[in-house]
Amino acid sequence: MALRFRKSVKILPGVRVNFGLKGASLNVGARGASVSIGKRGTYSNVSIPGTGISFREKISNNSRNERALKQQRLAEQQTTLSVVLNLLDDGNIEYKDENGNFLDKKIVTKIWQQQPDTVKNWLENESDKINDMDLITTIHYDMPKPYNEPQLEELEFDKEMPIEPKIREVKKPSFFKALFFPSSKQKYQVDLDNAKVDFQKQTEQYQSNLQNWEKEKNEFIKAQDELKANFSNLIRTDINTMSEYLEKVLQGLDWARETLVSYDINNLTNTVYIDIDLPEIEDIPQRTATIAATGKKLNIKNKTEKQLRLEYATHIHAIALRVAAYTFATLPSINLIVISGYSQRVDKSTANINDEYLYSVKFNKSDFSKLNFENIELIDPIKAFDNFENIKKMTETGIFKKIEPFQTN
Structure with missing residues (x-):
């Protein structure tokens, strides 16, 4: 007979990078923005909560001009764009947005300034994928000794036990509903009787299924015990x-x-x-x-x-x-x-x-x-x-x- 062995490794295509109008980040997540107004001027602050990444850019020396207000509104409406890192054949990294456009060099510089370890880890992963020598020259390292007494694998009876039924709940009409709608009381009694009949049938079926389940389980255990007792001889x-x-x-x-x-x-x-x-x-x-x-x-x-x-x-x-x-x-x-x-x-x-x-x-x-x-x-x-x-x-x-x-x- 032929045996087919397969091993597949699912590899993520790259690191997703988020950047805003005023900065960049190597994480996808919530974002925030604000504008600081002080003695030294107006600054646009863009950050991504939880990443530790933020960028601060001076807008104007005049802390109360209209441009500051416009920048504040713009920052509050900040959007993020996805960026993909791709490894080129020569080993360089290609930085593009989700539409295939190259990132500005300033943004690339900020990425390296803010998260150099993250990009380096990505590079290491890319290096590992290229080398990929796992189990190539070391596949024999797990060889067992030839004189070995094989052990029978302990199997468990995996068929689920039948679930005991419960009687269907029938809601009793309220006092006023029964008073003004006498038929609701009659309907309740009919539904209650039907529920009891259904429950009786389900109980009988459950007991039959339970007996069959217990029989199968006992036969399985008996077969396993016999196999275990004879395994040493059968495997030879x-x-x-x-x-x-x-x-x-x-x-x-x-x-x-x-x-x-x-x-x-x-x-x-x-x-x-x-x-x-x-x-x-x-x-x-x-x-x-x-x-x-x-x-x-x-x-x-x-x-x-x-x-x-x-x-x-x-x-x-x-x-x-x-x-x-x-x-x-x-x-x-x-x-x-x-x-x-x-x-x-x-x-x-x-x-x-x-x-x-x-x-x-x-x-x-x-x-x-x-x-x-x-x-x-x-x-x-x-x-x-x-x-x-x-x-x-x-x-x-x-x-x-x-x-x-x-x-x-």
């Missing part, structure tokens, strides 16, 4: 149980890129044959980014082809180690795991895209257990293959050539 001998739990384990892992796995369990030889549709080299981050010395842009560089190939080689070797480790830990009766990894490549003679195997390796449990699981971070996934019988044609610079994998017995 029953193909369906072994396949089900291996699938659950592999699907529960966090994968850096889309990874497809298919497997065949052979109980007679205590062997698992696994084929992995590997990620492509294009899935590896193609660039590196660091914060520039000015702190106001990123230094972005393209990786060399050699660096990309070696990072890709490390990643796909680490995937095999990880899958082998979790398979050994999940299926205690398995002594040999044969993993073959393939990728899609263009056949230059036909221009067709074909599956080409890049490596095939036999992990036996005894040798696999010799890996130092206390210092996994020191293990080089590429060199780790040398401890096992394997087939691959890879140069020192990470170039793979097509191979014929080990055959399924």
Whole structure:
């Protein structure tokens, strides 16, 4: 069977920046404005409550002229405009309003003066998105030891218990309503009798549903107890149980890129044959980014082809180690795991895209257990293959050539 693994990260497109007629802010929220009149002149004050950002601009030396009043009315009617920060390919920041117009340099300067840490944090996030090496070369760091006794997951009966019914409330007419409208009293009695009849039917249905629920719950608990008692044997001998739990384990892992796995369990030889549709080299981050010395842009560089190939080689070797480790830990009766990894490549003679195997390796449990699981971070996934019988044609610079994998017995 084929398992499909996906990991998606939802990334916000940018930091929203608000600015008013007299200032700018890196937060969206309430806004305020006022005009100060004093001995030194009239000042327009624009602020956004809760952000700590405000701007003060001198309007006039005459504290009581009409211009001050106009500026006050203008400030009181202040509006905010949304601004988006975009990272350019050269690492510089592009500042635009929501209509795609560039911000005035004075506003950009004020943003950096008021909230430099906020913009720098945004730059750091953009840098992390470009580098994005999480789980690329370290995906094998969580490998469990191969000699492991798997534990049955405790499941709870998740069917909701039936809700006990309540009699429908019927409002009794008031004294005066019953006096002047005798029919309301009769209607009340009819509604009351109907409510009792409905309640009786609902109660009978509830009791039937409750009995069925309790029966299902008891059967579920009994099945879980039997499975728990027999799990140690089933996980070693029953193909369906072994396949089900291996699938659950592999699907529960966090994968850096889309990874497809298919497997065949052979109980007679205590062997698992696994084929992995590997990620492509294009899935590896193609660039590196660091914060520039000015702190106001990123230094972005393209990786060399050699660096990309070696990072890709490390990643796909680490995937095999990880899958082998979790398979050994999940299926205690398995002594040999044969993993073959393939990728899609263009056949230059036909221009067709074909599956080409890049490596095939036999992990036996005894040798696999010799890996130092206390210092996994020191293990080089590429060199780790040398401890096992394997087939691959890879140069020192990470170039793979097509191979014929080990055959399924």
